[in-house]
Amino acid sequence: MKDVDIIISGGAVLTLDSGNGLIEKGFVAVKGDTIVGVGSGNGQDCCRAARLIDASRSIVMPGLINGHTHAAMTCFRGMADDLKLEDWLNNYIFPAEAKNVNPELVYWGSLLACAEMIRSGTTTFCDMYIFEEETARAARKAGMRCLIGEVLFDFPSPSCPTPEEGLSYTRRLLEQYDDDPLISVIVEPHALYTCSTELLKQARALADEFTAPLGIHLLETAWERKSLEEKLGIGAVGYLDNLGFLNERFIAFHCVALSDADIRLFAERGCSVIHNPESNMKLASGVAPVQEMIDQGVVVGLGTDGCASNNNLDMLQEMDIAAKLQKVHRLDPAVMKAERVVSMATSVGSRALGLNGFVGSLKEGMKADIIIIDCNQPHLTPLYNPHSHLVYAAKGADVKTVIINGRIVMDNRLILSFDEQEAMDRVRRIALGVQKSLERRAP
Amino acid sequence: MKDVDIIISGGAVLTLDSGNGLIEKGFVAVKGDTIVGVGSGNGQDCCRAARLIDASRSIVMPGLINGHTHAAMTCFRGMADDLKLEDWLNNYIFPAEAKNVNPELVYWGSLLACAEMIRSGTTTFCDMYIFEEETARAARKAGMRCLIGEVLFDFPSPSCPTPEEGLSYTRRLLEQYDDDPLISVIVEPHALYTCSTELLKQARALADEFTAPLGIHLLETAWERKSLEEKLGIGAVGYLDNLGFLNERFIAFHCVALSDADIRLFAERGCSVIHNPESNMKLASGVAPVQEMIDQGVVVGLGTDGCASNNNLDMLQEMDIAAKLQKVHRLDPAVMKAERVVSMATSVGSRALGLNGFVGSLKEGMKADIIIIDCNQPHLTPLYNPHSHLVYAAKGADVKTVIINGRIVMDNRLILSFDEQEAMDRVRRIALGVQKSLERRAP
Numbered sequence: 001m002k003d004v005d006i007i008i009s010g011g012a013v014l015t016l017d018s019g020n021g022l023i024e025k026g027f028v029a030v031k032g033d034t035i036v037g038v039g040s041g042n043g044q045d046c047c048r049a050a051r052l053i054d055a056s057r058s059i060v061m062p063g064l065i066n067g068h069t070h071a072a073m074t075c076f077r078g079m080a081d082d083l084k085l086e087d088w089l090n091n092y093i094f095p096a097e098a099k100n101v102n103p104e105l106v107y108w109g110s111l112l113a114c115a116e117m118i119r120s121g122t123t124t125f126c127d128m129y130i131f132e133e134e135t136a137r138a139a140r141k142a143g144m145r146c147l148i149g150e151v152l153f154d155f156p157s158p159s160c161p162t163p164e165e166g167l168s169y170t171r172r173l174l175e176q177y178d179d180d181p182l183i184s185v186i187v188e189p190h191a192l193y194t195c196s197t198e199l200l201k202q203a204r205a206l207a208d209e210f211t212a213p214l215g216i217h218l219l220e221t222a223w224e225r226k227s228l229e230e231k232l233g234i235g236a237v238g239y240l241d242n243l244g245f246l247n248e249r250f251i252a253f254h255c256v257a258l259s260d261a262d263i264r265l266f267a268e269r270g271c272s273v274i275h276n277p278e279s280n281m282k283l284a285s286g287v288a289p290v291q292e293m294i295d296q297g298v299v300v301g302l303g304t305d306g307c308a309s310n311n312n313l314d315m316l317q318e319m320d321i322a323a324k325l326q327k328v329h330r331l332d333p334a335v336m337k338a339e340r341v342v343s344m345a346t347s348v349g350s351r352a353l354g355l356n357g358f359v360g361s362l363k364e365g366m367k368a369d370i371i372i373i374d375c376n377q378p379h380l381t382p383l384y385n386p387h388s389h390l391v392y393a394a395k396g397a398d399v400k401t402v403i404i405n406g407r408i409v410m411d412n413r414l415i416l417s418f419d420e421q422e423a424m425d426r427v428r429r430i431a432l433g434v435q436k437s438l439e440r441r442a443p
Numbered sequence: 444m445k446d447v448d449i450i451i452s453g454g455a456v457l458t459l460d461s462g463n464g465l466i467e468k469g470f471v472a473v474k475g476d477t478i479v480g481v482g483s484g485n486g487q488d489c490c491r492a493a494r495l496i497d498a499s500r501s502i503v504m505p506g507l508i509n510g511h512t513h514a515a516m517t518c519f520r521g522m523a524d525d526l527k528l529e530d531w532l533n534n535y536i537f538p539a540e541a542k543n544v545n546p547e548l549v550y551w552g553s554l555l556a557c558a559e560m561i562r563s564g565t566t567t568f569c570d571m572y573i574f575e576e577e578t579a580r581a582a583r584k585a586g587m588r589c590l591i592g593e594v595l596f597d598f599p600s601p602s603c604p605t606p607e608e609g610l611s612y613t614r615r616l617l618e619q620y621d622d623d624p625l626i627s628v629i630v631e632p633h634a635l636y637t638c639s640t641e642l643l644k645q646a647r648a649l650a651d652e653f654t655a656p657l658g659i660h661l662l663e664t665a666w667e668r669k670s671l672e673e674k675l676g677i678g679a680v681g682y683l684d685n686l687g688f689l690n691e692r693f694i695a696f697h698c699v700a701l702s703d704a705d706i707r708l709f710a711e712r713g714c715s716v717i718h719n720p721e722s723n724m725k726l727a728s729g730v731a732p733v734q735e736m737i738d739q740g741v742v743v744g745l746g747t748d749g750c751a752s753n754n755n756l757d758m759l760q761e762m763d764i765a766a767k768l769q770k771v772h773r774l775d776p777a778v779m780k781a782e783r784v785v786s787m788a789t790s791v792g793s794r795a796l797g798l799n800g801f802v803g804s805l806k807e808g809m810k811a812d813i814i815i816i817d818c819n820q821p822h823l824t825p826l827y828n829p830h831s832h833l834v835y836a837a838k839g840a841d842v843k844t845v846i847i848n849g850r851i852v853m854d855n856r857l858i859l860s861f862d863e864q865e866a867m868d869r870v871r872r873i874a875l876g877v878q879k880s881l882e883r884r885a886p
Contacts, residue, residue, distance in 0.1 A: 074821075074824070075825065077824075077825065077827075077832075077836060078825075078826070078827045078828050078831035078832050078835065078836060079827045079828075081780075081781060081828070081831045081835060082766075082776065082777055082779075082780040082781060083776060083777060084775075084776060084777050085776060088776070112821050112824060113821075115821035116821040116822040119821060119822070120822075278767060280771060281767035281768065281770055281771040282766070282767050282770060282771075282776065282835070283770075283776050284770040284771055284773070284774045284775050284776040285771070286771065286774065287771060307836075310835065311831065311832075311835040311836045312822050312835065312836045313822070314822070314838070317760065317763075317838075320760075321764065321767070323525075323725070324721060324724035324725050324764070325724065325771075327724055327725060327726075327727040328723060328724040328725075328727055328728070328729065328730060328768075330727070331727045331729065332527075332727050333525065333526060333527060333528060333531070333725065333726050333727040334525055334526060334527050336525075337524075337525040338524060338525060376867065377867075378517075378555050378556075378558035378559040378562060378863055378866070378867060379559040379562070379563070379755050379756070379757065379839070381517070381520075381555060381867045381870055381871060382518065382520065382521075382870050382871050382873070382874030382877075383521070383871075383874075384520075384521045384522045384874065384878065385521050385522075385524070388521035388524045388754065389520075389521050389754075392521065392524060392725070392753065392754040392755065393520060393521060393750075393754045393755045395757070395760075395838050395839065395840060396822070396838065396840075397838060397839075397840035397841075398840075420821055423821070424819065424820075424821060424824040427824055427825050428824060428825050428826075430825075431825030431826075431827065435827065
């Protein structure tokens with residue numbers, strides 16, 4: 001008989017361990033930050049728990065992993081939509097960022113993002129933005145697991161006037177969060193069209209020095225592919241290969257315009273891709289060749305992108321759209337089955353971020369990142385198949401309880417780790433300033 | 444000073460009347476089943492209300508209109524997904540229907556659908572199925588507005604052994620619901636590939652006799668287009684035109700494979716189309732030429748289709764996907780703007796169903812079908828633009844209060860008109876039988 005802190009029992013347990021195993025009536029036991037038992041039954045024949053969580057009529061599963069976002073951009077959610085890309089970027093997003101982004105905006109915007117992510121079942125996110133120290137502070141406050149990356153590019157950012165300062169900022173993050181239980185650091189040059197070869201080399205060297213993941217926006221559109229080829233005189237993926245980027249720590253965001261040869265090279269080198277279908281749809285970037293990547297063995301996770309281009313951080317909706325988009329694009333309802341999509345948001349997503357062995361499945365020894373989805377609701381009734389419901393019917397608001405690293409951060413829809421009303425109020429105040437800054441420049 | 448039953452105030456009011464008018468802080472007053480006042484301010488200078496509803500930090504708007512569904516198919520939600528169309532239909536849906544569909548399944552499945560629809564802000568739905576008398580009973584119980592249509596085809600259905608009986612069933616419905624305040628009847632032959640010319644002629648004659656709407660599944664796939672041309676020796680739309688279908692009471696569901704000439708003819712004749720993007724994606728049917736239809740002046744509403752092919756009835760999600768799918772399909776982020784999509788689910792949707800003048804906008808004299816969406820939530824913060832939030836960020840679960848025909852059917856997420864737990868329990872029991880019936884036929 002083991003003494004444990006929490007037993008969750010009474011529901012269907014989706015372990016996502018070996019073949020997306022489903023335990024129809026199972027339990028998960030947690031001690032400290034770790035899963036110490038998973039099995040069928042209620043667990044009370046092997047464990048004595050300080051707290052029992054009833055998961056009747058619920059699905060118990062690993063927390064969702066949002067592989068690519070810009071958390072603080074919640075502050076710009078719905079500020080500008082339905083515009084041609086250049087108009088959107090040059091007349092709205094860039095000026096709004098230049099005039100408004102500061103540590104305060106990043107902290108409160110990120111904390112608001114944490115509220116939204118926790119409420120919709122995300123326990124880990126991989127972020128790229130500026131003043132990422134503030135995003136780390138927000139994630140720590142919220143109790144979320146994350147990878148944070150200060151964006152690197154050739155031009156001045158509100159946090160780093162030069163690329164060198166961006167690299168130093170990243171180095172400081174790498175040192176500071178070296179052995180943090182929840183926060184780790186990713187080196188993140190923005191994109192090939194915004195970073196010099198020199199900056200990319202230095203970014204790679206920094207990632208190598210710390211054995212850190214290295215992420216970049218890559219081939220988000222066919223236009224990007226073409227213009228990079230013209231500028232570099234070589235394909236984008238070949239160029240990255242020459243720079244030594246393509247290894248198992250490399251994570252490429254978007255990859256809408258990846259060629260078959262690129263995909264084969266990615267698979268050979270063990271690179272990961274984060275697919276962001278809603279953003280790709282809303283910005284009209286195109287449809288990523290996800291099925292081809294998976295067929296070739298590329299590790300493909302799922303992300304929401306930021307709230308300026310989605311405009312939400314709900315991974316359950318992202319899963320639904322990931323499945324449906326591939327089906328209609330390929331005119332084949334049998335591609336991107338629900339089981340596949342669930343794994344992209346959990347076990348495969350954790351591999352994509354280099355967190356496999358820690359999170360992404362429910363298994364003894366893994367960190368306790370667990371969510372409980374309440375299926376006693378009209379839109380989740382009846383329940384023939386948990387995978388189907390997770391992808392095609394469940395919504396963020398169905399997530400009842402969220403445990404991260406053994407800590408209950410949301411219990412029965414109540415966020416326990418911080419005051420979400422304060423985050424909302426602060427972001428509303430920040431948004432008034434954003435709106436004024438945009439009005440001032442209107443013709 | 445008018446005496447009224449309800450005043451809703453304190454929120455942003457989206458009237459959807461002339462140019463999608465937005466009143467930043469407005470009120471709506473209701474007396475009996477009718478809207479008797481809409482304006483800015485709190486309405487208390489003109490009306491004295493028995494009940495005040497506080498809509499602070501909320502959006503007040505017309506109830507959503509689901510233009511095409513098969514409500515009772517909630518009973519088959521998630522029973523079979525990710526299959527090739529023939530396998531899905533012939534080995535799962537058709538056998539499950541043949542063995543299980545009876546009045547009880549249709550009543551409880553429809554009532555469960557009403558729960559899901561009310562919870563996600565739908566106040567009107569247009570249904571097609573069998574035993575539609577039971578769907579009407581469920582809608583009446585739930586207090587929902589609907590068009591019901593007994594499906595007509597050449598082969599026996601569980602409710603009607605012959606096409607003639609299907610027509611008689613429909614005639615009885617037309618007579619019975621002639622002056623019902625909430626329920627009206629639509630004549631619904633299933634599709635051109637399942638109905639003889641004779642049946643189609645009789646259906647049209649019946650619709651003409653009662654001046655009723657006439658709806659049909661049409662050109663859901665390119666395959667359907669091609670095979671109909673081969674079978675009929677003429678294009679599907681030309682064939683319908685010859686049969687006298689194409690007028691302002693005609694509603695075509697899906698229309699993925701409509702040609703430019705078809706679209707022009709539809710526009711000329713005042714026909715309506717219901718677009719079902721999630722179903723079209725999940726079944727890999729293709730992408731309907733929605734922008735072309737709208738450009739030509741076709742009235743295009745929005746629907747979810749049934750829960751076997753979506754698998755949810757959430758119109759807010761359907762709106763999101765309707766916008767994003769057109770953008771990525773046309774590689775143009777500026778098409779299908781949020782304002783347009785909101786109108787498809789409300790004011791234009793009501794026109795599509797022939798309910799304009801009754802519902803679809805908030806205006807004095809219209810029926811009081813009103814929903815309140817709670818924006819004091821992380822994923823709806825900040826609020827720059829209500830249209831953007833409705834399409835790109837809001838979810839069904841954000842709907843707080845629903846009023847249909849002046850009656851509050853959901854108040855602060857509590858359904859008042861019926862016992863939704865009973866509906867869930869009954870459908871769970873029905874689903875056990877469905878599952879057994881499928882297992883018996885497994886190899």
